[in-house]
Amino acid sequence: MGIFPGFFGRNKSGARENRFGLTPEAHLAAQREKTRVRDDAVPEPRGSSLVQPKALPPGTKVLGLRVDVDTHEGMRDGVPKLLEVLRSAEVKGTFYFAMGPDRSGLAVLNVFTRPGFLSKMLRSGAPKVYSTRTMLSGTLLPSRPVATAFPEIARRVDAEGHETGVHAWDHRRWQDSLLRFSEDKVILELERGFDAYVSIFSKKPLTYAAPAWFCCEESLLHQDKMSLAYASDCRGMDPFYPVIDGHALRTPQVPATLPTLDEALGLSHKTAPAFYGAMLEAVKAGEWPVLTIHAELEGGPFAADFAAFLAKANEQGILVLPLRDLLAARLAAGAPLPRCTMAYGQIEGRHGLVSLQMLEV
Numbered sequence: 001m002g003i004f005p006g007f008f009g010r011n012k013s014g015a016r017e018n019r020f021g022l023t024p025e026a027h028l029a030a031q032r033e034k035t036r037v038r039d040d041a042v043p044e045p046r047g048s049s050l051v052q053p054k055a056l057p058p059g060t061k062v063l064g065l066r067v068d069v070d071t072h073e074g075m076r077d078g079v080p081k082l083l084e085v086l087r088s089a090e091v092k093g094t095f096y097f098a099m100g101p102d103r104s105g106l107a108v109l110n111v112f113t114r115p116g117f118l119s120k121m122l123r124s125g126a127p128k129v130y131s132t133r134t135m136l137s138g139t140l141l142p143s144r145p146v147a148t149a150f151p152e153i154a155r156r157v158d159a160e161g162h163e164t165g166v167h168a169w170d171h172r173r174w175q176d177s178l179l180r181f182s183e184d185k186v187i188l189e190l191e192r193g194f195d196a197y198v199s200i201f202s203k204k205p206l207t208y209a210a211p212a213w214f215c216c217e218e219s220l221l222h223q224d225k226m227s228l229a230y231a232s233d234c235r236g237m238d239p240f241y242p243v244i245d246g247h248a249l250r251t252p253q254v255p256a257t258l259p260t261l262d263e264a265l266g267l268s269h270k271t272a273p274a275f276y277g278a279m280l281e282a283v284k285a286g287e288w289p290v291l292t293i294h295a296e297l298e299g300g301p302f303a304a305d306f307a308a309f310l311a312k313a314n315e316q317g318i319l320v321l322p323l324r325d326l327l328a329a330r331l332a333a334g335a336p337l338p339r340c341t342m343a344y345g346q347i348e349g350r351h352g353l354v355s356l357q358m359l360e361v
């Protein structure tokens with residue numbers, strides 16, 4: 001019997017959806033009403049031997065840095081710029097590359113079908129960040145590949161000591177259509193992304209990040225067969241093992257815990273410096289904070305603001321790390337990782353649903 005089978009269930013027409021349609025708050029309230037899973041119903045996770053616990057000096061403040069590369073131009077222009085920024089700050093992060101076609105143009109179509117999408121685009125300065133070419137890519141103009149178009153840039157990221165991982169084959173299709181994908185399609189998308197990674201790096205990827213922090217039961221289960229060190233598929237509080245149908249998976253999740261710049265701009269914060277100032281405070285207050293940046297933003301018009309953030313983080317003794325190192329530090333911190341359910345919910349400033357870390361069981 002599933003613990004919360006409804007959250008990734010199928011409706012009558014066979015499409016996968018969040019059948020309860022609950023907000024995160026309602027989920028928590030509803031689950032607290034239910035009987036907690038018996039301890040013996042959830043096997044001990046096997047754990048990942050691919051990340052060895054590694055303690056940091058006591059009192060070290062850390063920040064996991066995740067870099068998403070979503071578009072052809074972000075790969076071509078944003079990644080080299082970010083490498084420069086990270087090199088001068090002497091900081092390493094985890095880069096997740098979309099591998100296949102850049103269909104960013106499909107996002108523009110959301111203006112017509114999704115209420116609120118246009119205001120989000122304008123508020124976060126999308127026309128300034130994305131070129132006309134990118135905004136028509138995959139619709140009026142042919143889509144261009146993301147990482148597979150620039151294997152030498154991807155390999156440079158690896159050579160400079162950053163961690164690298166897969167951010168889907170077709171980022172836009174995944175984020176727009178995942179709930180309509182068949183199980184086979186989910187597996188195919190994952191395998192294509194992983195094959196493309198192997199073709200670039202001549203080694204297996206050890207980590208995956210679902211586009212738009214949006215995953216499903218099938219993607220989590222298939223990733224669990226792929227011997228990943230961990231995945232970063234959701235928003236949440238701290239590293240954990242996902243629980244599906246009463247079983248804890250063995251691939252830990254390292255969730256993004258902090259908002260992104262595009263979620264904040266024009267909504268919670270007027271300017272990028274104001275946002276990054278608030279992030280410094282949030283990092284100091286959090287235990288295992290993870291910040292996601294985008295090659296298109298922090299490697300584009302906001303590169304100087306991000307460089308200033310890294311300089312201040314350094315001054316304040318914050319150690320910025322790839323997610324693998326954050327997980328290693330967490331594993332060394334003593335208590336085993338919690339086992340948590342996941343559900344779909346909404347995040348302020350972001351359009352549509354994302355996957356969320358929910359209750360510890």
Ligand SMILES: [Zn+2]
Pocket residue numbers: 068069070167171211212
């Ligand atoms: Zn992305």
